[in-house]
Amino acid sequence: MNSDAVLLLETVNFAAEKHRNQRRKDPEATPYINHPIGVARILSHEGGVTDIEVLQAAVLHDTVEDTDTSLAELEAAFGPIVARIVEEVTDDKRLPKQERKRQQVEHAPLCSGQAKLVKLADKLYNLRDLIRSTPAGWTAERVQEYFVWAREVVRGLKGTNPALEEKLEELFRQRGVQL
């Protein structure tokens, strides 16, 4: 087996252990790990991304934000580049939600190309998930607001990956939310 495959399995195993007690917000309470694996899979399968550090960062992208994982821990296990990409896509959960959402819009265009790829795939996965099933307790208005906000973030990620951007544009079009 080649070393990239070994590395990616180590990364998936690390994320699975970190997210082991977490579930998604859909009514079926899907295991959370389906999301980061799906984000990495969008990058490779739909975005044609082969950069192993981007794929690893995609698998790990919610570990610091949503589990007890530290950036130092990621750096020790996977190196500084992977840790830096995850840092770029991590919201500061100490801030109020509205401020966090505003900062994503503001910071998106300042991200590295590697972090922009992870952000595009994360939004594409989450928007598809919203279309597939509504999270417990979400109104139709809240779903629509998420689309409107996601469009603002995706605007700042343009020029990164045409295939992923076209798929996002199509979802926004279907929702009557123009990019």
Ligand SMILES: Nc1nc2c(ncn2[C@@H]2O[C@H](COP(=O)(O)OP(=O)(O)O)[C@@H](OP(=O)(O)OP(=O)(O)O)[C@H]2O)c(=O)[nH]1
């Ligand atoms: N669509 C959907 N999202 C779910 C589900 N379960 C968990 N999530 C997560 O919820 C986040 C979006 O919900 P919000 O209420 O807007 O944000 P919050 O969790 O940060 O408060 C996403 O976080 P994120 O990945 O960090 O991305 P981002 O939206 O913060 O950029 C998404 O991954 C689900 O069943 N469907």
Ligand SMILES: [Mn+2]
């Ligand atoms: Mn995510």
